[in-house]
Amino acid sequence: MLDYYINELRQVGGTSPAIWDIALAFTATDEQIYVRSYAFQALLVSKASQKILPGAPLSSLMIDEQTGKYLSETDHRERMDAPWVKAIMRENLERLGAIK
Numbered sequence: 001m002l003d004y005y006i007n008e009l010r011q012v013g014g015t016s017p018a019i020w021d022i023a024l025a026f027t028a029t030d031e032q033i034y035v036r037s038y039a040f041q042a043l044l045v046s047k048a049s050q051k052i053l054p055g056a057p058l059s060s061l062m063i064d065e066q067t068g069k070y071l072s073e074t075d076h077r078e079r080m081d082a083p084w085v086k087a088i089m090r091e092n093l094e095r096l097g098a099i100k
Contacts, residue, residue, distance in 0.1 A: 002048055002057055009046035009061070016044045018062065024085065026092040034095065036088045042071065049073055 009016055023037040042062040049060040049070035059071035067074065 002052070002061065005044070005058065005061055006046050006048060009044055014046040018042050018044045020062070024088050026088070028092075028096050032096065034092050036091070038088070041065070 019039050019041055021037060021039045023035060026034045026036075028034075043065050044058075044061050045063055046061070049072045051070070051072045052060045053072045056072070062071040063069065064071060064074065067078070069078075
């Protein structure tokens with residue numbers, strides 16, 4: 001899969017801006033299912049990081065333009081999408097009464 005995207009990126013000059021749409025599902029019970037989505041921008045590059053994450057191989061082609069780091073090499077607490085993930089988790093835990 002990475003080879004396909006690397007090839008496509010090379011055909012457009014080696015980089016391409018990208019907007020990544022993510023959806024998170026939070027399930028407490030069969031009846032309590034909450035889904036939220038968010039988006040973030042990154043730069044796709046044709047030179048892959050040496051670190052490839054299982055289940056998220058494209059993160060080795062994505063660079064956070066603010067830090068200059070590959071997403072696959074970024075600690076989950078430093079990732080550009082961390083604030084959204086935290087907010088979604090907090091919202092759902094509050095909704096369930098697990099936190100205030």
